[in-house]
Amino acid sequence: MDLSSFKQNNEIFHTILGALREGVNVVDKDGIILYANQSSANYAKAHIEEMIGKHITVYYPKAALLEVLETRNAVFDRKIIHETNRIFIVNAIPLYIKGEFAGGVATFRDITEIERLSKRLESLEMELALSRMNDVFEAIIGSDGSLKSAIDKAQRSIASLGGPRHSVIVGETGTGKTMLAKAMYSFAERMGVIKHGAPFVEINCAQFTNSDIAAMEVFGTEKGSFTGAYDKPGLIEIANGGILFLDEAQALGAHQTMLLKVIESGTVRRIGGRSEREVNVIIITASSKDLKKEFIPELYQRLAQYQIELPPLRKRSVTEKDRLMNYFIALYQMAAKNRYNITLEITFTDKAREILLNAAYERNIRQFRDVINASIDSAAPLISSVEKNKQELRIIVDESNLPFGMFTDSTDKDLIVSEPAESLEGLIQQLHEEGLGPRKISNELKRRGIKLEYYQIAYRLKNYKLNSFTLRANKE
Numbered sequence: 090m091d092l093s094s095f096k097q098n099n100e101i102f103h104t105i106l107g108a109l110r111e112g113v114n115v116v117d118k119d120g121i122i123l124y125a126n127q128s129s130a131n132y133a134k135a136h137i138e139e140m141i142g143k144h145i146t147v148y149y150p151k152a153a154l155l156e157v158l159e160t161r162n163a164v165f166d167r168k169i170i171h172e173t174n175r176i177f178i179v180n181a182i183p184l185y186i187k188g189e190f191a192g193g194v195a196t197f198r199d200i201t202e203i204e205r206l207s208k209r210l211e212s213l214e215m216e217l218a219l220s221r222m223n224d225v226f227e228a229i230i231g232s233d234g235s236l237k238s239a240i241d242k243a244q245r246s247i248a249s250l251g252g253p254r255h256s257v258i259v260g261e262t263g264t265g266k267t268m269l270a271k272a273m274y275s276f277a278e279r280m281g282v283i284k285h286g287a288p289f290v291e292i293n294c295a296q297f298t299n300s301d302i303a304a305m306e307v308f309g310t311e312k313g314s315f316t317g318a319y320d321k322p323g324l325i326e327i328a329n330g331g332i333l334f335l336d337e338a339q340a341l342g343a344h345q346t347m348l349l350k351v352i353e354s355g356t357v358r359r360i361g362g363r364s365e366r367e368v369n370v371i372i373i374t375a376s377s378k379d380l381k382k383e384f385i386p387e388l389y390q391r392l393a394q395y396q397i398e399l400p401p402l403r404k405r406s407v408t409e410k411d412r413l414m415n416y417f418i419a420l421y422q423m424a425a426k427n428r429y430n431i432t433l434e435i436t437f438t439d440k441a442r443e444i445l446l447n448a449a450y451e452r453n454i455r456q457f458r459d460v461i462n463a464s465i466d467s468a469a470p471l472i473s474s475v476e477k478n479k480q481e482l483r484i485i486v487d488e489s490n491l492p493f494g495m496f497t498d499s500t501d502k503d504l505i506v507s508e509p510a511e512s513l514e515g516l517i518q519q520l521h522e523e524g525l526g527p528r529k530i531s532n533e534l535k536r537r538g539i540k541l542e543y544y545q546i547a548y549r550l551k552n553y554k555l556n557s558f559t560l561r562a563n564k565e
């Protein structure tokens with residue numbers, strides 16, 4: 090088949106194909122364009138006349154037709170990202186004339202908008218799933234296991250027939266107290282106990298330098314009560330109609346009596362103020378301390394009825410820890426999808442997973458989450474080195490990616506995760522760059538509680554050098 094015979098034979102088809110909204114390209118067996126319709130020319134931002142006789146790659150560098158010419162097999166529904174960043178869905182078939190291979194024909198459609206919308210839909214679906222997860226108790230991992238009684242109490246404190254009660258959540262740092270308080274808020278909203286959109290006000294009383302300042306924030310101040318004081322509502326007033334979450338409430342010190350008064354009377358008096366203001370607020374206090382020692386007895390008694398206890402991570406079953414781990418991995422994937430539109434497939438090696446699940450975490454679930462994120466960070470490339478338009482990425486996290494301090498050759502059961510969470514690999518490289526040899530690095534690591542022999546370090550350094558050499562060579 091050549092250009093002139095193609096023209097003579099196909100006048101009618103030219104008219105039909107020219108009217109199609111799909112792009113159509115016909116090439117000979119060398120990839121020279123014999124025919125391109127108007128839609129194809131539009132997509133390529135060219136004129137039909139100039140395209141004819143040129144090689145297909147001039148206008149479509151990643152043309153599926155190239156594969157057809159090479160393999161003589163058809164290609165169906167291939168998604169191709171064009172240089173212009175437009176996405177096409179392409180079908181291409183080999184062309185046989187009188188039994189002889191003569192080239193190929195491709196039809197294609199621009200699906201950029203459809204793709205964009207479907208990605209948006211996907212991310213909205215994920216957001217929705219996540220928002221649901223945040224506001225229903227069932228989505229809290231462990232709600233059907235170690236947190237069952239805590240959640241039962243939380244529900245009762247909000248939706249008992251006698252009206253909502255104030256409560257206290259007790260648990261070590263990072264065990265999910267804030268998360269549970271937020272779930273209680275959503276539950277109260279759903280049950281109609283508070284109005285939809287009612288305030289949820291959260292404050293950590295321990296963040297202030299002393300209990301007087303914390304109290305001024307919580308209860309408000311009245312002008313003239315002390316030099317420089319001005320009229321300012323406290324968080325209790327701001328939370329009126331909703332929920333006030335007082336984290337580390339024991340830090341209110343002697344002002345706990347004021348809190349007790351709010352709970353008893355449903356009124357608040359600002360610091361330095363004379364009048365009482367009515368407030369209708371559900372107070373959820375939280376503490377990581379022994380409340381019997383920390384709260385004034387009356388406040389403790391008042392709240393103890395609804396003392397909701399959250400277990401530390403070490404008391405949670407391996408199955409729950411495993412579910413938590415999968416949940417945090419899913420959150421990581423979701424973040425990459427939303428931010429960079431990249432679908433990550435993250436796999437932890439069995440060994441890495443085992444070490445992570447058996448380590449001890451002083452800051453509980455929060456630290457567990459941070460360690461998982463740091464491990465994935467360490468195994469994943471930086472976004473700057475991810476190929477443009479890359480949509481899928483596979484990440485394997487092995488033990489070398491786990492944060493420093495977790496890695497050990499010993500069989501100790503109690504691995505303590507130390508901070509900062511940096512990768513062991515990174516630390517070795519850093520020490521090496523500071524001029525230390527394998528033996529000195531091994532000693533330094535031992536000092537930091539990591540047992541790694543000098544020959545193991547030498548091996549890692551060799552790999553590191555090879556990698557950085559390859560990197561440099563690629564750049565040059």
Ligand SMILES: Nc1ncnc2c1ncn2[C@@H]1O[C@H](COP(=O)(O)OP(=O)(O)OP(=O)(O)O)[C@@H](O)[C@H]1O
Pocket residue numbers: 228229230231260261262263264265266267268269336377413416454455458
């Ligand atoms: N059961 C759970 N299921 C899923 N995620 C959880 C669970 N418990 C805690 N988390 C997550 O762990 C992290 C820490 O939880 P949170 O901030 O609620 O802890 P906390 O007890 O309030 O900590 P602190 O005492 O330091 O304020 C959050 O990212 C939270 O979403």
